[in-house]
Amino acid sequence: MFKKIVLASAAAALLALSVPASPAFASKCSPEEIKEFDHKREELFRYLEHAKKEHNNAAVKNIERDMDKLNKYVRQKCE
Structure with missing residues (x-):
């Protein structure tokens, strides 16, 4: 159960980072921040794919929410 919660949280974090890096974001966010967001996005995407393969709908919903x-955080911080 704990593993599923951790996977869901990680997946959600990746989804939140799914905002693509663009010149507009680069102007207000440092390159290090953009790399960190990209890394989180990739990590969440991996967790999401894993949850989908296991047909864990609750984890998928949590990851998508995260x-x-x-995404909202990145938009607020970098736009």
Whole structure:
């Protein structure tokens, strides 16, 4: 159970980072921050794919929610 919660949280974090790096973001976010966001996005995506393969719908929903939160955070911070 704990593993599923951790996977869901990680996946959500990746989804949140799914905002693509663009010149607009680069102007307000440092290159290190952009790399960190990209890394989190990739990590969440891996967790999401794993949850989908296991047909863990609850984890998929949590990961997608976390990805949305990450996307909103990146937009607010970098735009």
